[in-house]
Amino acid sequence: MFQSSRRSLLGMIAAAPFASVPLVAETAFAQARPSPLQLVGPVAQYKLYVNENVRKFVADTRAFTAAVKAGNIALAQKLYAPTRTSYEKIEPVAELFSDLDAAIDSRADDHEKAEKDPRFGGFHRIEYALWVEKSTKGVNRVADKLMADVLALQARLLKLTFPPAKVVGGAAVLMEEVAATKISGEENRYSRTDLYDFQANFEGAYKIVTLLRPLVAKRDPGFAARTEANFKAVFDTLAKYRLPGGGFASYLRLTDRDRKLLAGKVNILAEDLSRLRGMLGLS
Amino acid sequence: MPGQPEESARNFLGFRDGSANPNSNDAALMDRIVWVNPGAGEPDWATGGTYQAVRIIRNFVERWDRTPLGEQEAIMGRLKTTGAPLDGAGTEHDVPDYTRDPAGTRTPMDAHIRLANPRDAASEANLILRRPFNYSNGVTKSGQLEMGLLFICYQANLEAGFITVQKRLDGEPLEEYIKPIGGGFFFTLPGIRDDADWIGRSLIAAARRT
Numbered sequence: 232m233f234q235s236s237r238r239s240l241l242g243m244i245a246a247a248p249f250a251s252v253p254l255v256a257e258t259a260f261a262q263a264r265p266s267p268l269q270l271v272g273p274v275a276q277y278k279l280y281v282n283e284n285v286r287k288f289v290a291d292t293r294a295f296t297a298a299v300k301a302g303n304i305a306l307a308q309k310l311y312a313p314t315r316t317s318y319e320k321i322e323p324v325a326e327l328f329s330d331l332d333a334a335i336d337s338r339a340d341d342h343e344k345a346e347k348d349p350r351f352g353g354f355h356r357i358e359y360a361l362w363v364e365k366s367t368k369g370v371n372r373v374a375d376k377l378m379a380d381v382l383a384l385q386a387r388l389l390k391l392t393f394p395p396a397k398v399v400g401g402a403a404v405l406m407e408e409v410a411a412t413k414i415s416g417e418e419n420r421y422s423r424t425d426l427y428d429f430q431a432n433f434e435g436a437y438k439i440v441t442l443l444r445p446l447v448a449k450r451d452p453g454f455a456a457r458t459e460a461n462f463k464a465v466f467d468t469l470a471k472y473r474l475p476g477g478g479f480a481s482y483l484r485l486t487d488r489d490r491k492l493l494a495g496k497v498n499i500l501a502e503d504l505s506r507l508r509g510m511l512g513l514s
Numbered sequence: 515m516p517g518q519p520e521e522s523a524r525n526f527l528g529f530r531d532g533s534a535n536p537n538s539n540d541a542a543l544m545d546r547i548v549w550v551n552p553g554a555g556e557p558d559w560a561t562g563g564t565y566q567a568v569r570i571i572r573n574f575v576e577r578w579d580r581t582p583l584g585e586q587e588a589i590m591g592r593l594k595t596t597g598a599p600l601d602g603a604g605t606e607h608d609v610p611d612y613t614r615d616p617a618g619t620r621t622p623m624d625a626h627i628r629l630a631n632p633r634d635a636a637s638e639a640n641l642i643l644r645r646p647f648n649y650s651n652g653v654t655k656s657g658q659l660e661m662g663l664l665f666i667c668y669q670a671n672l673e674a675g676f677i678t679v680q681k682r683l684d685g686e687p688l689e690e691y692i693k694p695i696g697g698g699f700f701f702t703l704p705g706i707r708d709d710a711d712w713i714g715r716s717l718i719a720a721a722r723r724t
Contacts, residue, residue, distance in 0.1 A: 329685040396585070404690075407577040412693075415655035494657055498576070505580030514582030 270395045270511065273442040277398050280438055281321045285385045288317035292381045296374040299357055302367050311361065312424035312478065315354060319431035320438070322408065323401025328387055334380045338418065353377055355419075362421035396513045402439035403508075405432045406501035414494045416482040426479035429493070430469050436504065437462050443507060450510045458503055465496050519607050522597065525648055526573045526661050527691070529590050530597035532644050533606035534631060547641045547675075548668050559716035562704030564668045567642075567676035569697035570649070573662035578691045589687045591625030599627065609633070629682045642667040642675040662692065672699060 291314040298307040318325060318336065326332040333341070335353045342348035346359055352373045360370040367374075409432050412418070419425045440447075440458055448455050468489050472480040485493075508514050522530040536543050545551065550560045578586070583594060592599055597606030601620040612633055615621055621628050631637055645668070650661040669675025703714050 326690075329689065400581075400585075403580065407574070407580070411574050411577060411654075411656055411658055413656075417655065501577070502580060508582050508585075514584050 267395070267512070269446055270399070273446070274393050274395050274398050276442050277439065278393050281324055281388060281393075284317040284321045285325075285388050288314070288321075289381055289385050291317065292378055296378045299361075299367050299374040300371055304361055304365065304367060307357070307367065308361050308422070311354070311358060311422060312419070312427040315424075316427055316431035319428045320435035322432065322435065323397060323404045323439075324388065324391070324393060325384060327391070327397060328384065331380050331384050331387070335377065335384065338420075353380070355421075358419060358421045396508060398439065399443065399507050399511055399513055400505075402436040402443075403501055403504035405436040406497050406504055408432065410494065410497045410501050414490065414497065416485075419482070423481040423483050424479070425482040426469060426472050426485065430466075430479065433462065433465050433469070436500070440504065440507075443511070447507065447510060454503065454506075454510075458500065461496050461500050461503070465493055465500070468493055468496075522606060523648075525646070525663050526575055526650075527578050527586070527590075529586075529592060529594055530606050531646055531663070533592070533597050534609075534627065535644055536641055538643060544643070546670075548643050548670060550670050554670065557720065559720040560701065560704075561716070564670060564702045565672045565675070566700040566702050567665075567667050567669070567672060567697070568700065569663075569665040569694050571663045571665050572654075572660065572693045572695050574691045574693070575659050575661060581691075588622050589626060589691075591621045591627035600625070624686055626683070626686055626688050629686050630679055632682075639674055640678045642669045642679060665697075668702065 291310070295307060295310040295314040298310055325335075333353075336355070337351065337353055338355050339345040339348070339351055339359065342351045345351070346356075346363075354377065356373050357367075357370050357377070360367055360373075409429060413425065413428065413432070416423070416425050418428055440462070444455050469479070471489070472484060474480060522532040522535075525531040536547055538544060538548075548564050550556050550563050550565075552558070552561050581589075587594055587600065591610070592606070593603075596604075598604050598608050599610035599621065601610050601612075601615055602608045610621055610627070610633065612621065612628065617623075618625075618628075623629075631641070645666045647664040647666070648661070649664045650659070652660050654660045667676055704716055706713055
């Protein structure tokens with residue numbers, strides 16, 4: 232849909248008298264170009280959103296790691312995916328601290344010896360213990376380390392001055408990550424709880440888009456409607472997999488058709504949202 | 515152009531790759547950086563050989579291509595068009611002067627080329643000779659392009675060369691756009707010196723003696 236509308240817009244410009252084209256384009260550009268000050272409000276609001284999520288993340292991780300350390304596998308399995316969602320929502324800023332991101336959220340294939348690698352820790356190591364090893368015996372220290380890392384993340388985020396380019400770019404980053412390394416179901420490969428992460432990633436991106444919408448509307452009125460429709464499509468698709476008691480069905484239940492639909496929409500969103508930085512003068 | 519060094523090929527991130535490579539025609543330099551010398555603590559048969567580090571590094575090209583040009587250049591530390599370092603407007607062969615940019619105003623402190631080679635006295639010991647190739651291998655499970663760089667480098671000492679450089683790069687902003695998916699460390703045997711020589715002669719001779 233987006234492709235064809237862009238093409239027709241190009242067609243219109245090409246058909247217009249040559250001399251008038253740059254004049255029109257420049258005038259529109261000058262009027263709508265946001266000053267850097269306009270970003271202060273959205274960035275401050277985003278910081279509140281991040282603080283709120285990281286607070287919940289700390290509380291949820293505390294309950295999750297306590298269940299792991301108590302050897303309560305059923306409870307830990309139940310808490311695993313919901314605990315991760317607050318992290319997945321704020322991933323664009325959380326992963327500014329690459330050491331903590333690696334410690335909290337790295338996957339087995341990020342490590343030389345995969346699951347057997349002593350440096351493989353964090354959520355996915357515990358996920359492996361809960362679903363594959365079916366024992367928490369080997370992960371007591373991993374749980375302690377995870378809790379410490381999550382607290383460190385909270386401390387660092389509270390002190391962080393949010394770079395506007397990272398906040399604005401964050402909407403696209405979330406889509407890029409889903410498109411490149413999540414849509415295939417490789418993130419939560421033991422628990423198959425990937426749909427929780429998708430929902431959280433989309434919500435995190437949608438939050439940024441919502442905060443920026445007033446600024447963007449002046450630059451590109453069609454943008455808001457188009458991204459709104461694409462977000463609606465991904466949220467509606469995921470909603471089909473919601474469970475009556477809350478949460479989402481297994482990734483294995485996702486049909487090929489829906490997976491392809493999600494992948495397509497996510498790539499269009501990644502493409503569209505990547506333009507936010509340029510539109511807001513941050514490129 | 516005659517009298518000028520060759521232009522480096524572009525990788526799949528669209529940047530020139532290999533710009534600051536040491537000159538492989540400089541025999542003394544190659545002796546220091548690439549070739550295992552006698553007395554380096556290696557067995558005799560290794561003299562004249564070199565260590566090869568290989569990494570298959572997938573590039574997330576879709577994501578990279580959607581990243582603004584200015585950000586790409588800040589991540590790399592070079593201009594995309596010419597390959598010139600960010601503190602000059604010349605060619606890819608210009609040498610950046612970080613002593614005049616201690617706070618990273620022109621070239622960010624975490625730019626790829628600045629971390630890889632900070633160009634201080636100590637990092638002279640960590641030079642490597644790169645011989646990379648681009649690779650393209652269909653699409654990934656997620657339906658994105660499976661392409662990137664077959665990174666290859668040579669050095670007399672792996673610890674001083676590739677491993678030290680890689681540790682400096684750990685956590686660099688470029689990491690969000692790349693993923694190493696394979697590789698290894700290898701030893702390249704000394705080359706053939708004359709008609710009577712053959713590949714592996716020194717190694718086989720050493721093995722026969724034991």
